[in-house]
Amino acid sequence: xxxxxxxxxxxxxxxxxxxxxxxxxxxxxxxxxxxxxxxxxxxxxxxxxxxxxxxxxxxxxxxxxxxxxxxxxxxxxxxxxxxxxxxxxxxxxxxxxxxxxxxxxxxxxxxxxxxxxxxxxxxxxxxxxxxxxxxxxxxxxxxxxxxxxxxxxxxxxxxxxxxxxxxxxxxxxxxxxxxxxxxxxxxxxxxxxxxxxxxxxxxxxxxxxxxxxxxxxxxxxxxxxxxxxxx
Numbered sequence: 226x227x228x229x230x231x232x233x234x235x236x237x238x239x240x241x242x243x244x245x246x247x248x249x250x251x252x253x254x255x256x257x258x259x260x261x262x263x264x265x266x267x268x269x270x271x272x273x274x275x276x277x278x279x280x281x282x283x284x285x286x287x288x289x290x291x292x293x294x295x296x297x298x299x300x301x302x303x304x305x306x307x308x309x310x311x312x313x314x315x316x317x318x319x320x321x322x323x324x325x326x327x328x329x330x331x332x333x334x335x336x337x338x339x340x341x342x343x344x345x346x347x348x349x350x351x352x353x354x355x356x357x358x359x360x361x362x363x364x365x366x367x368x369x370x371x372x373x374x375x376x377x378x379x380x381x382x383x384x385x386x387x388x389x390x391x392x393x394x395x396x397x398x399x400x401x402x403x404x405x406x407x408x409x410x411x412x413x414x415x416x417x418x419x420x421x422x423x424x425x426x427x428x429x430x431x432x433x434x435x436x437x438x439x440x441x442x443x444x445x446x447x448x449x450x451x452x453x454x455x456x
């Protein structure tokens with residue numbers, strides 16, 4: 226039974242979400258301030274965290290930053306509609322997705338399930354026919370879910386791993402943003418949604434620590450292209 230932690234000071238909303246998640250068999254815990262939520266997240270293992278940005282005391286972005294120092298538990302941010310800066314910062318800090326308030330509880334449940342499916346894919350053993358992807362010094366191994374560059378381990382979130390794997394498998398081919406969003410994020414690409422761009426940006430930054438050349442090229446209006454000879 227997947228365990229969900231919701232960190233939000235809106236007790237009424239937490240109760241509503243708890244009712245909807247119970248229908249799908251989720252184990253639900255709520256915390257109503259940032260420090261309490263952070264303490265729970267560090268003390269127990271959760272499958273996913275719902276994190277509000279506007280929290281009393283320790284704000285949501287601070288909670289996310291503290292979490293990402295040692296945990297890659299999936300995080301779905303809950304933001305006020307129109308708070309684009311907070312969303313971008315949250316994605317840069319390693320959030321998996323975001324949902325603007327007010328939201329339809331059914332959409333929230335769908336987003337949660339999509340994220341959990343991505344995480345489960347990274348945990349499932351792969352058959353040998355998938356093979357290791359090696360493009361020069363960048364190596365992605367689907368069997369142990371590890372990525373290395375110049376033999377240095379690169380730690381990616383489940384979402385980042387799936388994005389990189391798809392782009393490497395299609396190296397030299399332009400992959401549209403809509404296709405990536407559907408295949409990896411489990412949703413249609415929406416206008417002004419920067420989540421996909423931020424995930425790709427995070428991948429670039431992590432790879433660049435060990436491999437200095439540009440690997441993933443943005444083709445404005447088309448999508449992304451992994452350059453097979455760039456690493």
